[in-house]
Amino acid sequence: MIQPLAYIHPEAKIAPNVVIEPFAMIHKDVEIGEGTWIGSHAVINDGARIGKNCQIYPGAVISSTPQDLKFKGEYTLTYIGDNTIIREYATISRGTEEHWKTEIGSDCLIMAYSHVAHDCRIGNNCIIVNNVQMAGHVHMGDWAIIAGSSSVRQFVKIGAHAMVAGGSLVRKDVPPFTKAAREPLCYAGVNSIGLRRRGFTNEQINDIQEVYRYIYLKGFNNSEALEHIEQDLPASSERDLIVNFIRSSERGIIKAPSASHVDSED
Structure with a gap:
């Protein structure tokens, strides 16, 4: 017609x-x-x-x-x-x-x-x-979401199943399975709700969260975190996707939230 x-x-x-x-x-x-x-x-x-x-x-x-x-x-x-x-x-x-x-x-x-x-x-x-x-x-992995009025800088990579909050300025790479929020943009946890909607099991989500504890919560730099992840955690498609994404990042990945972020939210 x-x-x-x-x-x-x-x-x-x-x-x-x-x-x-x-x-x-x-x-x-x-x-x-x-x-x-x-x-x-x-x-x-x-x-x-x-x-x-x-x-x-x-x-x-x-x-x-x-x-x-x-x-x-x-x-x-x-x-x-x-x-x-x-x-x-x-x-x-x-x-x-x-x-x-x-x-x-x-x-x-x-x-x-x-x-x-x-x-x-x-x-x-x-x-x-x-x-x-x-x-x-810009590269954007499968099932990723960028919420409204966000701006994404050139050559940035957004990993699979990641969720970027509305109004964000995305200057660094956003790793797979994560939520990114606040200003400057930083890690806001694992996108567990989105993963459950797409059929990920609680065990898979827990394993992803454990990977990100090494990256964002244990005080390692990225290289140290990746070494410990590969030594300490069992191989899985999710673990390897995260490791390969971070290892290949050219712009660097978003950081952990600072103390000022936490204080302002409290």
Whole structure:
């Protein structure tokens, strides 16, 4: 169902059962999977590769030119996985020669007025809440959530199943399974409620909490903590994901809460 008032370039590749509402604009080098809905006044630019059963709401702009002065018009792409929802006026830039593509996984929710910049990699089942502003080259693991009006600095990594509080300034990497809150942003515990909702057992959650006791509560620096974790705690997929994330962090991870944080909350 393609409305006659929509503009669709004749070379765009539109699968069956795609609905394109009036005044939407679909450019030439675009592919849209079956069952996807494109709302009025949405703009799908060159390089967009949109999966099946997505919803692109009115005013959203997909695969726009990167807001990067180094970009010189090179051929780059934007990938959006199946069943992803992009709400009103969200903007997603395509890649640069650094990575050649921006990637958003399947079953994600990108809420209104959010911006995902060039070369970002967003995993599956992620939620980016209203008005989140994400700079270039950000990596976001599966099931991670960034709450509303947060700003994420370029090259930051947010681990799988992490939860970032609303209004946060994210300058450092946020390890997997954690909650991050306060200003400056710091560790606020394990995201145990989210993990239970996703089927993690109490034993798995307890093991994750024990890992983070070594990192944040025992007085070790990160290198010492990782050595003790690998020596003292049994191997598991969760333990190894945390260890590898911290070991590969280039920006450094968020810190433990300071005494002033604790005092202010008391």
